[in-house]
Amino acid sequence: MGEKKRDFMMKRAMNKGTFINASNYKSRWFVLDDSLLTYYDGTLDKQGKQKGCIELRKVKAVETVEDCVLDKKTNVFQVVHGAQKNNDILTLYIVAQSDNQRQDWVQQLRKAAEKSDAQFMPKYHKGVWINGNYTCCNQISKNAIGCEITTTERGRVQSSPPLVIPAPVIPEPSQKKIYVAVYNFTPTEEEDLELIQGEEYEILDDSREHWWRAKSKTGKSGYIPSNYVKKKFDLEMFDWYYKSFTRERSEAVLREEQREGCFLVRESSAPGMFTLSLFTSENDGQVRHYHIKKNDKGFYYIAEKYAFPSISELVHYHKHNSAGLATRLKSPPTRNGTAAPATAGFSSSKFEIDPSEITIGEQLGAGCFGTVHEGKWRGKRVAVKMMKESAMSDDGFIEEAKTMTQLNHNNLVQLYGIVTKKRPLIIVTELMQYGSLLSYLRRHKARLANKTATLLDMCSQVCNGMAYLEKRKFIHRDLAARNCLVGQSTVVKVADFGLARYVIDDEYTSSTGTKFPVKWAPPEVLSFTRFSSKSDVWAYGILMWEIFTGGVMPYDKMKNVEVVDYVCHSRQRLEKPSNCPEKIYKVMLQCWLHEPDKRPSFSDLLQLLGGLLEQGNYPFISTT
Structure with missing residues (x-):
């Protein structure tokens, strides 16, 4: 120099x-x-x-x-x-x-x-x-x-000439909050705003969790469901990003497509990590999984010498160069059959539903709460739950239901609204086409008997919904396979959360006269009626047992009073299901620890199950 x-x-x-x-x-x-x-x-x-x-x-x-x-x-x-x-x-x-x-x-x-x-x-x-x-x-x-x-x-x-087709240059972000619609949304009330998939919207007010005030490029403003838009350049706006998919669900989707180079990116079980899942036709068709790693500069890579500042740039590169993958990335799965997520209520303000707008169709089922029918609200398919007048206590429920409409998660059945101006009381919810998880398990028992990953994936989905409730300090009180529903692509969602407090039914009465589902209840509930998220964890362990037995009734040869003695005094537990791996049964046993504070949280369980799905007795994950 x-x-x-x-x-x-x-x-x-x-x-x-x-x-x-x-x-x-x-x-x-x-x-x-x-x-x-x-x-x-x-x-x-x-x-x-x-x-x-x-x-x-x-x-x-x-x-x-x-x-x-x-x-x-x-x-x-x-x-x-x-x-x-x-x-x-x-x-x-x-x-x-x-x-x-x-x-x-x-x-x-x-x-x-x-x-x-x-x-x-x-x-x-x-x-x-x-x-x-x-x-x-x-x-x-x-x-x-x-x-x-x-x-x-x-x-x-x-x-120097580029080796690959260059990724599009990302413009400098402005001070405005710009989001992209990933689903269409048709407003049902005047104060709401229509969303068109792929269009950009400016967010004017995001102080409410589920409904934001937004402005379209034409200048119209109104409320939109917050889960229908994603921040510009965030991973969730890309059609290849399947955020919460497990390894099992990824393989099922990609195998169904049977297309060379079909791929998706998902969150790994390890927090902050991602996995690329890719279908290749080699060996009669298989799905390969690649960990997306970070180098010491914070760049993402699959093959170490091809590292990029963002996952979208990594995907763009591998669409043109296989560079260590079994094949180059071609296209994500088709989302034609993927329905838009449920919104928290039908609109930003609607909670009370006019009964004249509901068309009630065939009965889908019946239980201690009442009957469930398929129905329509303004042309939208819904489930209509008609409550037995003698089975429900209205006191406090209506206020509780308002809170429940604001619980919104991919693994919770969405409560849209209720009819209170007419009797019987009617609850309108999201429709799940395959009915209760319990009946689904019993119908498909032979087919699912050795599908450990599929059964574990069901457990993981329920745990995901319960982790959301736990975070919101909301106690279910009646978690069981009968109160979970199955939808398209074997999506499992938790239903009827919070309703057990208002039901009047002998099936839910213990020997002491208190009301709760005895065979799913932990010692502290059976003895002292102490409900908490940790009592839900116990019930979740019973639900896992139901899943791995194909829907067998727990303690099927015992009466309620015998179950209390078996669980509280003898401190015995349900035996391991015959087709259940030992390490999964150990998770159930952790849920059934006698002292509530020693049981894991749902967030802990979710991470544990994710690890079992990702690395358990299943094919290895490729890293090169």
Whole structure:
């Protein structure tokens, strides 16, 4: 490089990420040579002691910073680099005395770093990290990949022909909250707004959990279901992303398609990790699973030498290059049969339903609550539950039902609304075409007998819904296979949560006269009527047992009073189902621990079941 480059500028103190003030800035002499950027204290007239240095080979980016975003300062530039003792990425902000000085230092630093074989990042943040997010793109992770392509990356792309078709350039995010509709939505009330799949909408108010106020590109505004839109550039807006699919469900969907290169990306059982599932016609058709890993720069990869800042860019690359996969990615499964998710109520404000708008069809079933019919509300297929007047206590239920309409999850049967102005009381819910899980298990017992992964997947879906209720401090009180429903593509959803408190029926009465389902109840409920999420966990263990026995009645040869003695005093438990693997039975036993606080939570169980599905006695996961 020849002579050393020297200049007097200010630097921002390292790791000052939240509160910015004048004391965070120090005047320093900066000296650049062939291998180091070194800075010293002192005055404009005299250079003092060395205060720090950066090895040029560890530089990741040298870029300007948007004016006025760093404590309203101008002429700022940044040197992104690796830490001296570990792989952490740090950013040094330097305030030049003029724009010419800034541009000169940026160019000279880049050249010197390139000569030192520095490995530049493809993207950087042109803003700064303040108050928990980046000023340029509002990302809330300090280690988030940059939003702007670096100057060196732009130069590299322009000077050499690309090996693959380039991914579309993602425009710089604006301050507006822009979301994309992933499903169509037809409003039922005047205050709601129509959604058209693929169209962009500006979110005006997202203070309510399930219904947001939005504006379309034509300027119309109204309320939309929040689960029908996804943030622009989030994974969930891509048609290949199947967020909560298990390994079993992924294989079932891809095998049904039977198309070479058909693929999807899903969450792995390990938090924050992802898996690519891919169908290949080799060996008469099989599904291969590839962990998507992260390198020390935070880039995603399947084959280590092909790493990308985002999963969408990784997918784009592998659509054109197999690069370690069994075949290149071609297209995701068709979603023609995938229904839009249920909304929390029919609209943003509708709870009470006019009985004249309901058409009641054939009866689907009957139970202690009343009869269930297939029905229609304004042309939409629904389930209509007509409650027995003698079987229901209205006190408190109507207020409770208002809360229940706001519980919305893929593994919960959605309560849309109720009819209270006419008797009998009517509850309108989402329609599940295959009926109760209990009857489904009994109908398909022979077919499901050795399908361990399918049965475990059913358990996992129920656990997913219960983890949601647990997080919301909502206790089911009557979790059992009879109170779960099965829909298209073997989706299992929890139903009738919270209703047990209002039912009047002998089947739910213990020897002490209290009301609850005795054979699904833990010791603390049988002895003291103490309900909690941990009593739901016990019932969940019984439900798992039902699933793995094909719908056998638990304690089938015992009366209720005998069950109480067996569980509370003898402390005995149900025996392992004949086709159930030992490690799955051990999960049931954890649910049946005598002391409630020693039982796992549903979130713990969900992670445990995910691990069993991903890595249990099933085919290995490919990583190359």
